Amino acid sequence: MLTAQKLHKRYGENIALHALDLAVAPGELYALLGPNGAGKTTTINCFLGFLSPDGGSVAIDGLDVAAHGLETKRRLAYIPEQVNLYGHFSGVENLAYFAELGGHRYEDAQLRAFLIDAGLQAEAHDRRVSGYSKGMRQKVGIAIALAKQAKALLLDEPTSGLDPSASHEFSQLLRKLRERGVAILMATHDLFRAKEDATRVGIMRHGKLVRELTAAEISHTDLEKLYLETMRA
Amino acid sequence: MKAFLRLLLWEARHLQRSGPAWLVCGGLLAASLLATWAGGRNLARHRGEVAALAAQYATQMETITREFSPQGEAGYVAYYTFIPTHWPMSPLAALTTGVRDVVPSVIWVRMLGLEGQLYEADLGNPALQALGGLDLAFVFCALAPLALLVLGHDAFTRDRDLGRFTLVAAQAGGLGRLLAARIGARALLVVGTVTLAFAGACAWLHVSPDGRAARWLLAVWAYLACWTSLAACIAVVARSVAGSLALALTTWVASVILVPALLNLALTAAFPVPEGLALTVHQRQESHAAWDRPRAETMEKFFVHHPEWAGTPPVEGRFAWRWYYAMQEMGDQSVAAQSQAYRHNLRSRQAVMTRLAWLAPVAYAQLALSARAGTDLDAHLDYLDRVRAFHGELRRRFYPLFFAEASITPAQFDLFPPFPAEPPAAAAPSGPSLWPLLAIGALAFGATRLLLRRRFL
Numbered sequence: 067m068l069t070a071q072k073l074h075k076r077y078g079e080n081i082a083l084h085a086l087d088l089a090v091a092p093g094e095l096y097a098l099l100g101p102n103g104a105g106k107t108t109t110i111n112c113f114l115g116f117l118s119p120d121g122g123s124v125a126i127d128g129l130d131v132a133a134h135g136l137e138t139k140r141r142l143a144y145i146p147e148q149v150n151l152y153g154h155f156s157g158v159e160n161l162a163y164f165a166e167l168g169g170h171r172y173e174d175a176q177l178r179a180f181l182i183d184a185g186l187q188a189e190a191h192d193r194r195v196s197g198y199s200k201g202m203r204q205k206v207g208i209a210i211a212l213a214k215q216a217k218a219l220l221l222d223e224p225t226s227g228l229d230p231s232a233s234h235e236f237s238q239l240l241r242k243l244r245e246r247g248v249a250i251l252m253a254t255h256d257l258f259r260a261k262e263d264a265t266r267v268g269i270m271r272h273g274k275l276v277r278e279l280t281a282a283e284i285s286h287t288d289l290e291k292l293y294l295e296t297m298r299a
Numbered sequence: 300m301k302a303f304l305r306l307l308l309w310e311a312r313h314l315q316r317s318g319p320a321w322l323v324c325g326g327l328l329a330a331s332l333l334a335t336w337a338g339g340r341n342l343a344r345h346r347g348e349v350a351a352l353a354a355q356y357a358t359q360m361e362t363i364t365r366e367f368s369p370q371g372e373a374g375y376v377a378y379y380t381f382i383p384t385h386w387p388m389s390p391l392a393a394l395t396t397g398v399r400d401v402v403p404s405v406i407w408v409r410m411l412g413l414e415g416q417l418y419e420a421d422l423g424n425p426a427l428q429a430l431g432g433l434d435l436a437f438v439f440c441a442l443a444p445l446a447l448l449v450l451g452h453d454a455f456t457r458d459r460d461l462g463r464f465t466l467v468a469a470q471a472g473g474l475g476r477l478l479a480a481r482i483g484a485r486a487l488l489v490v491g492t493v494t495l496a497f498a499g500a501c502a503w504l505h506v507s508p509d510g511r512a513a514r515w516l517l518a519v520w521a522y523l524a525c526w527t528s529l530a531a532c533i534a535v536v537a538r539s540v541a542g543s544l545a546l547a548l549t550t551w552v553a554s555v556i557l558v559p560a561l562l563n564l565a566l567t568a569a570f571p572v573p574e575g576l577a578l579t580v581h582q583r584q585e586s587h588a589a590w591d592r593p594r595a596e597t598m599e600k601f602f603v604h605h606p607e608w609a610g611t612p613p614v615e616g617r618f619a620w621r622w623y624y625a626m627q628e629m630g631d632q633s634v635a636a637q638s639q640a641y642r643h644n645l646r647s648r649q650a651v652m653t654r655l656a657w658l659a660p661v662a663y664a665q666l667a668l669s670a671r672a673g674t675d676l677d678a679h680l681d682y683l684d685r686v687r688a689f690h691g692e693l694r695r696r697f698y699p700l701f702f703a704e705a706s707i708t709p710a711q712f713d714l715f716p717p718f719p720a721e722p723p724a725a726a727a728p729s730g731p732s733l734w735p736l737l738a739i740g741a742l743a744f745g746a747t748r749l750l751l752r753r754r755f756l
Contacts, residue, residue: 114465114468114469116465116468116469135473136472136473139469139471139472140472142469143469144465144466144469144470145466146462146465146466148462149463149466150461150462150463150466151463152313152463154313154316154317155312155316159312162309163309164466164467164470166302166305166306166309167306167467167470167471167472167477168470168471168472169302169472171302171305207466210466210470214470220469
């Protein structure tokens, strides 16, 4: 579903991605680990079409992002690290607006169902988002991704700032999406969440994918040890 | 299309919840109200002035009747009789002052040399006049684009600054569609406000909703369409709200103030126009110099232009009206070339300004609006031409009397014809084409599309 082949990206003299090969199948959650500047967000931005690769290619559902920008965007949902919404709209209105941007139109009850699925309490639905906490905004972001009903989901530090309970709810949600066949690529620093939620884990360093392993094959402790070893190498 | 309309409605809801949108539209409406009031006051003053002309003329003719009863020399009567001419002001002209605030709308003419009479005008308050008047055309040409830029410059940059642009861009199918909806909603708001202000002004000033008014409004829409594209271009090119606001204000100041002023300076230098006063002085000097010349010399020159009087007896004695009025006409003839150059260069300036529309859309739009309202330079020069023709008709009626050294009685005062105030309908100008404005808009639209293709992170 999500494939990167020999993906290369540089910012002036700095190489952000170097011959990155990556593939995420439908129903799979691939966690990209790595320190700041490793190239995780750049990879996601290449999938989103926000950045043009300097070499190689990225494809979604077999469609090259550079050649089919609009079609690939329709197949993608995205949740950034900070979900910033329109403060003068309520949660439902924000969801309706973003769904409309993505070309979807839902009845009010459906919109509220997405928000409930994302874990946002019903009493918050009609309140202006300017009064929401970061976690609540993150949940609206998740609802936006759900409402898009995309085949692939890109997550950039999605659990950053969420409390443990909300983080756990988010994991449940990702599991549901995987079961529906959604391919998920998640950039994260959260080793615990990566081990818990991912089917595969990739460790990036200096724009290269230096380790790739199956999450089931490794324990939390071993993953942390491996990560630290990779960073020190 | 339905999806785009729904998105447009969402953008309208954003604007509805935004304080600045209400403030900007309220300000635009307030400025329009003030301009309409000023236009209405000018219209009422002009109508009052024109309405008083008949009474003033009647009072003058009573005095002349008293002086020249039972009869008087035709030359004397013509010397003292002033006839009012006026350039009628349509209600639409109240919305577009054009050149009307710097040229006379009422000219009292008599049989003397004409050139000097054409440029006589009373300046009420030169300092205030230098600032220029407030009219609806100014509000629509200068302030409406500012409103559009203020509302539209941050169509993307606000999202960038508040960190939601990546989410918006990832969610939206194409950024072009989103930009079109955002700028479109703002443009519709400004155009709606402008149209509402126009409709209100029409109702207030009793502007008939005819083709001319419709073409006037169409010119405003075309002009705002041009600015809509420019606003879209600015929204795309800048990366932050501060940047887009600075770019928007710079564009506005350059387009609405600097470029038109520089263009005006350049055109004034390229097409020098003699002052009306210079023409007057030259004409008067020539007329006065004729007192010291042999009469036959003046009459010979006169006969070149009026061969029909060539066989008449020579002027004898100290004074003859036919000689006096020949001196006046020869004074006009002496500045005929300058007068021609004056009109030609004024028209050339306007023609070049029209061709340079792409440099100064605001100046072009002002030209288009004043042409449609009949208040532009062409309309003024046409009025002067009508006064010239009218003066020629006076000469044609009175020269036979002067050459016959006749006297006239008050019963013959209807020899003075009334000035035909209304120009023929066919002369109503359509004004400059709107295509240059639309072409500028299309260029800006093309640039916006190119800019949208850039990577935007």
